[in-house]
Amino acid sequence: MSKMQNEILEHYLTFNRRRFLSKLSLGIGSAALGSLLIPDLFSKDTAGAGADFPPGIPHFAPKAKRVIYLFQNGAPSQLESFDYKPKLREMNGQDLPESVRGGQRLTGFTATQASLPMVGSFVDFNQYGQSRAWISDLFPHTAKVVDDICIIRSMHTEAINHDPAITFFQTGAQQGNRPSMGAWLSYGLGSENKNLPAFTVLISRGKGNSQGVYSKLWSNGFLDSIHQGVQFSKGENPVLYLNDPEGMDKTDRRRMLDKLSSLNEMAHEELGDPEITSKIRQYEMAYRMQTAVPETLDLSKESDDIIKLYGPECMIPGTFAANCLLARKLSENGVRFVQLYHQGWDQHADLPRDISWQAKDVDQASAALVTDLKQRGMLDETLVIWGGEFGRTNFSQGALTKDNYGRDHHPRCFSIWMAGGGVKPGIVYGETDEFGYNVIKDPVHVHDFQATVMNQLGLDHEKLVYKHLGRRFRLTDVSGKVIRDILS
Structure with a gap:
């Protein structure tokens, strides 16, 4: 192969590498941005069994939030x-x-x-x-x-x-x-x-x-x-039943939820019922709402x-x-x-x-x-x-x-x-x-x-x-x- 042919080949290889890396960086950046805007975008629980598309992603730019x-x-x-x-x-x-x-x-x-x-x-x-x-x-x-x-x-x-x-x-x-x-x-x-x-x-x-x-x-x-x-x-x-019962503090509640979550995860692995994971998410939401609701x-x-x-x-x-x-x-x-x-x-x-x-x-x-x-x-x-x-x-x-x-x-x-x-x-x-x-x-x-x-x-x-x-x-x-x- 001549010197000129080698230079042309190197030019195209360099150009392709640049394009590849630039596109890759854009893709990674977009994925990172998406994960920030939609935290559950890449989680295993994002799409339900009946979903046609991942929830959390609008079909087009919304006018209202x-x-x-x-x-x-x-x-x-x-x-x-x-x-x-x-x-x-x-x-x-x-x-x-x-x-x-x-x-x-x-x-x-x-x-x-x-x-x-x-x-x-x-x-x-x-x-x-x-x-x-x-x-x-x-x-x-x-x-x-x-x-x-x-x-x-x-x-x-x-x-x-x-x-x-x-x-x-x-x-x-x-x-x-x-x-x-x-x-x-x-x-x-x-x-x-x-x-x-x-x-x-x-x-x-x-x-x-x-x-x-x-x-x-x-x-x-x-x-x-x-x-x-x-x-x-x-x-x-x-919100009814949101507050901790008398004698229980936040640490006790957190321990109880962690234990309950582990039991529910075991049940989900055995039964495969998606409602079990929904219940886990509801308990966690209730825990976070204990602080957010009174303030709001x-x-x-x-x-x-x-x-x-x-x-x-x-x-x-x-x-x-x-x-x-x-x-x-x-x-x-x-x-x-x-x-x-x-x-x-x-x-x-x-x-x-x-x-x-x-x-x-x-x-x-x-x-x-x-x-x-x-x-x-x-x-x-x-x-x-x-x-x-x-x-x-x-x-x-x-x-x-x-x-x-x-x-x-x-x-x-x-x-x-x-x-x-x-x-x-x-x-x-x-x-x-x-x-x-x-x-x-x-x-x-x-x-x-x-x-x-x-x-x-x-x-x-x-x-x-x-x-x-x-x-x-x-x-x-x-x-x-x-x-x-x-x-x-």
Whole structure:
């Protein structure tokens, strides 16, 4: 081989070595970065038996890191909140035209009524913000943040009774034993804080007629139990059985957990049941939470301005205002999904009185949460959701009097609002007919809503699946589309 050929060969060998080493260094660096961002990325427990991809890795860049869901349990009336229908006042007392009803199924409350008298809202509406959105006078604080929220007036669902409707919103199915939305997000994205659960639940109750809230709504379903929601109570011990029993200190607890872990590992080697490892992780989480939970839920350091913003009730444990403030603190400390349930919206009778109570319970704190997150620079990365399981009818349930009426369940159209997390602020999406009975523009199904929430957290709802009993399950079942028009 000539001298020139040797030089050419050496050049290419050197060049290839350089490329190899540079690519290798990039790969090692990426792996190191990945292990820092997602500590469990390379652990043997990263992917469950039914996983299609390693949990903790979004499918694409997310707009939101976390969700705070203010669920108004019992179904607020859209006709007294965010969907202004002056036509109903004009036709007050007239029977609902069959051409509008279209043979829709009614509940047992109104199916046998001789007539369905339409009823206009007792409360006035006004336009607010640059969007000029119509907001009822029951929600003056929400009206002040109208340019920070997106109101969706065209929600619709299939369920007509509370339990299946709430379960449908929370789990994507009307029957139980399915993972809830928070559990899916915990499974798909993991936790931002190893000392706190990825999914927490807070419950409050208003003065109105309350529908039940059941643990199946924050269940892990067929996912590992580590993904179930952790309910915080309003008592002295916000998480039951978290504290050490009398006579046991942290050293004793650590010794006990180590011994229990070794026994569980032996059982896992023998039986191969993945729930055993989930139990080990739950015990360890509880141990870390003993320090993290009291510190996170301590409201004593909140400023007077924050207390004034949320209202004085935010210092009363168990109120909606207190739970909204706790939701901000939990989100601030890395909890992925904070679910609030506020009971009392089921106004079949005495609606003017009861909805006034309920609105007063939630209006200030809901708006305060949006304002608080915004001024802390957290709103862009936090998706806030406000709404119930379905709407209320445009006709009165039972007798319609001058000063009193009620509204039955109505799945065909209702309103919710969303804020932050990459959702366009200051817009109104969707439209219902002049009777407030049917969606006539831009319908949004429950599965569309769920797909959109997951999209904002970087998850493709069609790809986040879990194989169970021979079937590939997902939150949105076999439907759902992302509502791109409301996204920035």
